Amino acid sequence: MGLDALTKLVVDALEELKADDIRVLNVKGRCSFADAMVFASGTSDRHIKALANNVVTESKKAGCQPLGVEGLDVANTEWVLVDLVDVVVHVMLPQTRDFYQLEKFWSAPPSDG
Numbered sequence: 303m304g305l306d307a308l309t310k311l312v313v314d315a316l317e318e319l320k321a322d323d324i325r326v327l328n329v330k331g332r333c334s335f336a337d338a339m340v341f342a343s344g345t346s347d348r349h350i351k352a353l354a355n356n357v358v359t360e361s362k363k364a365g366c367q368p369l370g371v372e373g374l375d376v377a378n379t380e381w382v383l384v385d386l387v388d389v390v391v392h393v394m395l396p397q398t399r400d401f402y403q404l405e406k407f408w409s410a411p412p413s414d415g
Contacts, residue, residue: 315360354382
């Protein structure tokens with residue numbers, strides 16, 4: 303599955319369960335482990351788990367087995383990460399997303415040093 307199709311699948315899976323503030327960042331050439339990152343917020347730990355589970359379910363249906371999922375087995379989790387190799391999905395509570403500001407980090411221009 304191509305990058306655009308996989309990214310669309312992820313966004314559609316998140317939208318299906320009403321994720322908030324979905325953002326896609328192209329990180330190709332900025333990191334060695336993914337070409338895109340998708341960020342989304344959920345309203346509670348149960349919501350972010352459901353969102354991440356839907357991403358996993360839909361990706362498996364499309365023949366894309368996740369490399370790993372972190373945070374689903376954590377009680378009262380604030381962040382679930384789904385690694386789809388080319389696309390890394392971060393589903394977080396809004397306050398966690400604001401605290402870590404990963405979108406800002408990955409959007410920053412690369413340093414020369």
